Amino acid sequence: MLKWIQVLWPSFLVAAMAEAVFFTVIDPQQLYLFGQPVDYGELATYSIGFLGFWLVCAASSLCTIFLQRSASELNRRN
Amino acid sequence: MSSPSPQPKKSAKQSSSESSESLYESRRKLYVRAVTGLFANWRWALVWITQIVFYGLPWLTWNDRQAVLFHLTERKFYIFGWVFWPQDVLFLALLLIISAYALFFFTAIAGRLWCGYACPQTVYTEIFMWFEQKIEGDHGKQQKLDKMPMNGEKLLKRTTKYFVWGLFSLWTGFTFVAYFSPLQELLAAAPGFTFGPWEAFWILFYAGFTYLFAGVMREQVCKYMCPYARFQAVMFDPDTLVVTYDEGRGEPRGSRRKGVDPSTVGKGDCIDCSICVQVCPTGIDIRQGLQYECIGCGACIDACDQVMDKMQYPRGLIRYSTDNAVKKGWGRKEILGHVFRPRTLIYGFILAAMCVGFVLLLANREPLRVDVIRDRSSLGREIEGGMIENVYNLHVINMSEASRTFRIDVVGIPGARIGSAQSVEVGPAATHSLTTQVLVPYDQGQPGANTIAFQITAEDDSGLTITEETTFLIPK
Incomplete structure (x- = not known):
């Protein structure tokens, strides 16, 4: 449970910020997906964008958790 | 290098298991005693004001459209007479800066005012606990109900509680989405739940998290998830008003009969009734000093004042006070005299300048x-x-x-x-x-x-x- 929160919660906060900044600056109508203009509804684009940001941020948090070693683990012998 | 002795090895192992397993101690469920009094009234006032605004705004109309609508599909933000476009991002940035400085300013003056009175986590927890008390009874009855084996009464109370919480959460999720998607369209889709797939997703998403945070997780959100709780200490200084237990006056604590003068029994004013602990929404004992879990809600002040009244002792054994005031024995006048100090003046000046700038920019905005x-x-x-x-x-x-x-x-x-x-x-x-x-x-x-x-x-x-x-x- 703790690990879930540590991965999902910080990534949620950062994804919310990324979403706001990204879509303020970029109009979803200007996006291209595999060379084709994005033709989803705007709400769908925003939602997929948010979930995408969340996924990427969560992947980053997951790596952090995976690589993280507590002091006691580092100092443990054998 | 000599091999470590068995003793430290054991403790290292212990701390490792602590850090990986019990960093978040297994939660002891809190049965928070309801409280009345000045600060409880303030909190309920804030609950009403913020929620009337939150649930009410989408229903207002202006110029034949929804008064407040962050219309994502049109990429326009309607706020009463204004229409903001993505090009107006400067206003959003200014608003965020103003919010940040307002938080700094008020925290420097009186601690976690935001947490104790206005934060949605506090507000929704308060509302969910109110439902819980109406359905299951007071904190004692809730505890009894938890221990009781499943029977008809428990099943009925539990189902009713979850159902009411669920309805309230759904309404909250619906209102949230109505800020981004026109309310009238959502209303038309509501009877048959024929929302667009993404609208349905976000209503359920927001409702689900309202239920989870306010119904289930409660104080754990403040203790473990809130970023503000982690850094608010840097805005505190010895002149910041915080909820304080007057140790000099209260100790040594102990029980005594009503109306006994504490000095005659060699005790302080604290009768050790533990009501301050029972009413605390984060389950701490304020008598151990300021702790990061304290959200500054003042519930213990209200509770203690009532006990002091019953004992016929002066109020304020627990009160809003500052570190300096307690150490130097300051009265109200000295505390208020230290409200304006370089830190608050600088925060206040920047806050005022930002607000003036915002208003001027808005007034001179060319449509x-x-x-x-x-x-x-x-x-x-x-x-x-x-x-x-x-x-x-x-x-x-x-x-x-x-x-x-x-x-x-x-x-x-x-x-x-x-x-x-x-x-x-x-x-x-x-x-x-x-x-x-x-x-x-x-x-x-x-x-x-x-x-x-x-x-x-x-x-x-x-x-x-x-x-x-x-x-x-x-x-x-």
Whole structure:
């Protein structure tokens, strides 16, 4: 449970910020997906964008958790 | 290197298991005793005000549209008389800076005011606990119900509670989505739950998290998830008002009969009734000093004051006070005298300056925007009548909510004129793109790039005018 929160919660906060900044600056109508203009509804684009940001941020948090070693683990012998 | 002795090895192992397993101690469920009093009244007032605003705003209409609507699909934010476009991101940035400085300012003065009274986590927890108390009874009855084996009564109470929480959460999720998607469309879709897939997703998402945070996780959100709780300590100083237990007056604590003068039994004013602990929404004992879990809600102040009244002791054994005041024995006057100190004055000054800037910018915001792009596919070319022609794409954004006609003029080179339509009508809160030719007499300007400017003026308001510079190419 703790690990879930540590991965999902910080990534949620950062994804919310990324979403706001990204879509303020970029109009979803200007996006291209595999060379084709994005033709989803705007709400769908925003939602997929948010979930995408969340996924990427969560992947980053997951790596952090995976690589993280507590002091006691580092100092443990054998 | 000598091998470590078994003793430290054991403790290292212990701390490792602690850090990986019990960093978040297994939660002891809190049965929070209801409290009444001055600060509880303030909190309920804030619950009502914030929730009336939150649930009420989407229902208001203005200019025949929803008064407050962050219309994502149109990429426009409607807030009463204003329509904000993505180009207005400066206002959003300013608003965030103002919010941040307001948080710094109020935290420096009186600690976690935001957490104790206005934070949605506090507000929804308060509401969910109110439902819980109405359905299951007070904190003692809730505890009893938890211990009880499943029977008809427990099943009924539990189901009712979860159902009411669920309904309230759904309504909250619905309201949240109504800020981004027009309420009337959502209302039409509500009876058969025929929302668009993404609207349905976000209603359930927000409702689910409201239920989880306010119903299940409660104080754990403040203790473990809230970023603000982690860094608020840097805004505290010895003159910050925080909920404080007057140790000098209270200790040594101990029970005694009602009306006994503490000095005659060698005790302080604290009767060790533990009511301050029972009412604490984060389950701490304020008598151990200021702790990071304390959200500054003042529930223990209200509770302790009632006990002091019953004992006929003066109120304020637990009260809002400052570190300095407790150490130096300051009274109310000295505490208030230290409210204005360099830290708060600087925060206050920046906050005031930002607010003034925001209001001025908003008052002087032109409801018109123009982008000019020279058509790069054609360079300047000669046309009949001894004129040079350049082509431009004009993007006129009418940010007001009335349809407007704009006159287009060009200045910068003597004799320059518009070769096409000289006025354009743009609908309410709409954009209009048009292609415009600019003609310049052959003998004017220099070969190469010349600076010219488009002047776009509203026909009904000559004060509303915008000048956009661009270049005019004359072939060599």
